[in-house]
Amino acid sequence: MLDSETKAVETPEDHAEELRLWLRLLTCTTLIEGEVRGRLRQRFDVTLPRFDLMAQLDKAPDGMTLSDVSKRMMVSNGNVTGLVERLVESGHLDRRTSDTDRRVQVIRLTKLGRAEFRRMAAEHETWIADLFADLSPKDVRELMRLLAKTKASAQKSAARRRP
C-alpha cells in the first residue's frame, strides 16, 4: 500500500487514456466540421462562421448584443465585430445601437437573412443526421450524457485556473 502510493508520487502519472480521448474527440469534431463547412460552401456559398452566427440569431427574435453572441459562440469580441460587419454588408443582418445604452449594438436577422438561414438550416439538419446515422438512439443518449459530463468537468477545470 505504502509502496504503491510512493510509486504514484515518484513516477509521473499516466494520462495516456485521457490524451487519446481528447485526440479522438478532436478528430470527430474536425471531421464533421470540415464536412459541414464544405457542404455549406458547395450548396449555399456561405461560410460556417456566418451560418453559426445566423443560427444564434434565429433563436433570438428580439436580437442579441455582440457580447451575447461572442459568449454563445465562444469566440472573441473582435471576431464577432468582423463577422457582423460582413453580414450587415450582405444584407443578412440588421444592426442598431441600443436606445438605453449607447455602448451596445443589437443585431437581428433581416427578412432576407432569416429566409436564407431557414433554407440552409433545413438541409443542414439532414447532413448532421446523416453524419451520425450509424449511432443508435441509445448511443446518442449515452453520448449526450457523457459529453454533458465532459463539458462540466472541463468548465470546472477552466474555472480552477481562472477563477
Added chain:
Amino acid sequence: MLDSETKAVETPEDHAEELRLWLRLLTCTTLIEGEVRGRLRQRFDVTLPRFDLMAQLDKAPDGMTLSDVSKRMMVSNGNVTGLVERLVESGHLDRRTSDTDRRVQVIRLTKLGRAEFRRMAAEHETWIADLFADLSPKDVRELMRLLAKTKASAQKSAARRRP
C-alpha cells in the same frame, strides 16, 4: 402501418436529437481547445497549431512529408506550408528535399524543437487529465467507444458524398 409510413414520407423527419448532439460535441471541443490554446500561450508562448504540428513530428523520428502532415492534421496543404515556414524560421524544424523524389519535402524536429516539445507535452498531458478529471475510467472507455463509432459513421457519410 401504411399510415405511419405515409406520415414518415410526408412530414420532414425530426433530427433534433442529432443536432443537439453535434452542438454539444462542438461545445466540448471548443471549450477544451480554447483552454489548451490559452495555457500554451501563457506558459510557453506557443500557438496550438504549432504544438499540434510538433506533436505529429515527435511521433515520427524519421520525419514526415508535408502531405503526410496535412492528412494527419486534417488541414489544407497551403496551411502546412505556412506553418512549417515559421517553425523552420524559429529553429524548431528541419526541412529537406527528398533524395528520391524532388517534389517531396521531408520535415523533422530539430534538437531544439524536440526538447521544447517534450517539455510542453509533459505539462500538456496534465492539463488534459485535469480537464477530463471528473470522468471515471469507465466513462472514458465508453466515450472512446462511442466516439470511434461516431468517427466511423461520419467517415462513411463523407465518403458517400465524395466517393
Added chain:
DNA sequence: ATCAATTTCTTTAGGCTTCAAATAATTGGC
C-alpha cells in the same frame, strides 16, 4: 520514349481568429 494524368508543394486572395490595446459609454461610491 512520349506525354497525359497524377502527385507534391507553393502561391494567392479572401476570410477567420486571437490577443492586446484603444475608445466610448455607463455605473457606483463618495
Added chain:
DNA sequence: GCCAATTATTTGAAGCCTAAAGAAATTGAT
C-alpha cells in the same frame, strides 16, 4: 456632481485557414 472602475465594442497586428490555381516532378500507359 465627480471620477474611478467596469462594460461594450472596435482596431491593429499577427497568425491561421481554406479553396483554387499554378509550378514542378513523377508515373504509367501506350
